[in-house]
Amino acid sequence: MDSTSNNAKVYLFQEDREKSFKHWPFSDEKQCSVRKMAEAGFYWNGTDTEMDIAACFVCGKELDGWEESDDPWSEHRKHAPQCPFVKYGRPEAYLTCEEFVTLMMATLKMRFQTNYTTLKTNGKMLIEKKRKEMEKLLRTN
Numbered sequence: 001m002d003s004t005s006n007n008a009k010v011y012l013f014q015e016d017r018e019k020s021f022k023h024w025p026f027s028d029e030k031q032c033s034v035r036k037m038a039e040a041g042f043y044w045n046g047t048d049t050e051m052d053i054a055a056c057f058v059c060g061k062e063l064d065g066w067e068e069s070d071d072p073w074s075e076h077r078k079h080a081p082q083c084p085f086v087k088y089g090r091p092e093a094y095l096t097c098e099e100f101v102t103l104m105m106a107t108l109k110m111r112f113q114t115n116y117t118t119l120k121t122n123g124k125m126l127i128e129k130k131r132k133e134m135e136k137l138l139r140t141n
């Protein structure tokens with residue numbers, strides 16, 4: 001698998017994000033260990049030559065140039081304050097079921113933004129068409 005295949009995946013679960021880190025240059029004792037990265041929403045988006053690239057599973061924000069003293073949550077907050085996961089500011093284990101579902105929806109919406117916009121536009125057009133048909137029916141009766 002090459003690194004581009006990472007992009008097609010949706011890393012909803014912390015466990016999957018942890019597993020995505022194949023060549024992370026920082027050890028488990030560091031502030032930005034794999035576990036802490038995954039906890040703060042990051043999955044590995046690096047390559048063999050550029051290992052320190054990670055992206056958020058919800059907002060898609062990609063960050064590189066990590067340093068061992070970097071705190072994943074702080075970095076996430078600093079670079080993507082609008083991210084719904086950052087707004088909760090809690091690891092997966094501390095989210096309610098409802099919060100998790102909300103995040104899941106946000107993730108899918110973000111991921112399929114183009115499709116979603118198309119769907120919405122088509123949906124509106126369809127509703128408008130139906131409304132006109134109804135009006136016509138109402139007028140004739």
Ligand SMILES: [Zn+2]
Nearest residue numbers: 056059080083
């Ligand atoms: Zn994010």
